Amino acid sequence: MPKSALITGITGQDGSYLSELLLSKGYIVHGLIRRCSSFNTSRIDHIYADPHEQGRRLVLHYGDLTDPTGLRRVIETAKPDEIYNLAAQSHVKVSFENPEYTADADATGTLRLLDCVRDHVEHTGREIRFYQAGSSEMYGAAPPPQDEHTAFYPRSPYAVSKVAAHWYALNYREAYKLFVSNGILFNHESPRRGETFVTRKITRALGRIVAGLQDKIYLGNLEAKRDWGFAGDYVEAMWLMLQHHEPGDFVVATGEAHSIREFLHEAFSYVGLDWEKYVMVDPRYFRPTEVDYLLGNPAKVREAFGWRPSVSFKQLVRMMVDHDIQLGEQDRMIQSTRYPSEVSVAAKA
Ligand code: NAP
Ligand code: GDD
Numbered sequence: 001m002p003k004s005a006l007i008t009g010i011t012g013q014d015g016s017y018l019s020e021l022l023l024s025k026g027y028i029v030h031g032l033i034r035r036c037s038s039f040n041t042s043r044i045d046h047i048y049a050d051p052h053e054q055g056r057r058l059v060l061h062y063g064d065l066t067d068p069t070g071l072r073r074v075i076e077t078a079k080p081d082e083i084y085n086l087a088a089q090s091h092v093k094v095s096f097e098n099p100e101y102t103a104d105a106d107a108t109g110t111l112r113l114l115d116c117v118r119d120h121v122e123h124t125g126r127e128i129r130f131y132q133a134g135s136s137e138m139y140g141a142a143p144p145p146q147d148e149h150t151a152f153y154p155r156s157p158y159a160v161s162k163v164a165a166h167w168y169a170l171n172y173r174e175a176y177k178l179f180v181s182n183g184i185l186f187n188h189e190s191p192r193r194g195e196t197f198v199t200r201k202i203t204r205a206l207g208r209i210v211a212g213l214q215d216k217i218y219l220g221n222l223e224a225k226r227d228w229g230f231a232g233d234y235v236e237a238m239w240l241m242l243q244h245h246e247p248g249d250f251v252v253a254t255g256e257a258h259s260i261r262e263f264l265h266e267a268f269s270y271v272g273l274d275w276e277k278y279v280m281v282d283p284r285y286f287r288p289t290e291v292d293y294l295l296g297n298p299a300k301v302r303e304a305f306g307w308r309p310s311v312s313f314k315q316l317v318r319m320m321v322d323h324d325i326q327l328g329e330q331d332r333m334i335q336s337t338r339y340p341s342e343v344s345v346a347a348k349a
Contacts, residue, residue: 012087033062136186188231190232226260
């Protein structure tokens with residue numbers, strides 16, 4: 001029998017890479033998606049399988065981490081061997097604006113899912129291995145480098161919610177002897193990164209600047225440092241955690257940190273531009289409490305399962321810039337074909 005996995009947050013950056021990885025390994029992949037008034041599946045459209053297709057290996061279920069009865073039903077239907085809980089309101093700045101919703105989805109949502117797993121395991125006798133998507137944001141103000149022994153010091157409602165989820169996961173591991181692992185992942189990016197996170201915001205704007213569609217980009221704090229890796233590498237670490245002989249808590253990071261300024265320099269100089277001519281600082285993007293410096297020590301994952309990042313900082317920046325230059329060019333073509341008709345309609349109105 002092929003293994004089966006349930007991925008919450010399958011429509012996100014990590015969910016899309018993880019689905020590809022698991023499908024390539026022969027898994028049947030179940031994904032939880034939210035009902036939305038517009039399509040939210042663009043990152044997984046290339047692997048989508050029509051429900052009428054015989055033997056399809058990607059199955060999507062409507063559900064939401066805030067809806068426990070729905071979660072229970074999905075687990076009973078999918079009967080997964082592994083669950084990857086990636087769903088979250090994942091934007092730190094937004095969590096200051098919607099703190100209660102963030103706590104409900106990210107902290108209590110994890111608890112709901114764990115409780116469904118506990119009951120399912122108890123009444124069926126099946127094993128379900130569970131991955132919880134923890135974050136380096138949980139370290140917050142703790143001085144770098146951070147590893148599995150560093151005490152958490154969360155600095156946002158998002159980070160506090162992830163700390164709660166981390167401890168719920170650990171408690172369910174100890175209380176009910178469930179195979180539950182916490183990944184503590186440092187920032188990971190890709191061409192599929194959401195466009196409001198700083199790396200993608202920069203490369204997307206750069207693509208449009210090169211295409212002649214804009215000449216400014218507004219950012220917040222340029223001094224913060226992050227340990228940025230490639231998302232494709234990080235989903236492999238998630239899978240490895242659930243194949244390990246015992247559950248645990250694992251930091252996944254590159255061990256190298258760069259500031260936003262350095263990211264800007266790397267991206268703009270790659271296309272021969274001086275970033276300082278295009279970037280404006282707008283305080284609206286400052287956070288009430290900032291996380292200044294995240295730098296992970298990935299020694300434990302290296303030793304436990306030989307995991308290493310395969311993409312360097314420079315390669316990551318270039319991969320994202322290359323992608324977004326193409327997208328900028330597409331935007332330019334769409335705009336140049338649309339604009340004349342819009343102008344003539346406006347003129348007639
Ligand atoms: P992402 O691109 O923002 O994706 C988040 C996913 O969660 C989307 O599929 C979203 O669905 C779904 N979601 C949001 N709220 C939900 C809810 N109430 N119920 C069900 N689904 C919901 O995030 P990501 O970068 O892939 O990150 C994956 C996970 O790892 C998140 O938990 C994040 O907090 C954590 N993490 C990320 C990083 C990183 O650097 N990327 C680092 C550490 C930890 P829609 O598409 O419908 O919005
Ligand atoms: N988003 C954003 N937009 N961030 C900006 C901007 C801006 O215009 N200007 C400066 N920054 C700074 C932020 O203040 C922060 O210090 C840094 O850039 C990174 O911000 P994000 O890219 O939004 O990521 P994050 O580090 O806050 O959170 C991401 O990584 C976490 C892991 O450490 C998210 O993916 C979280 O979900 C994840 O847990």
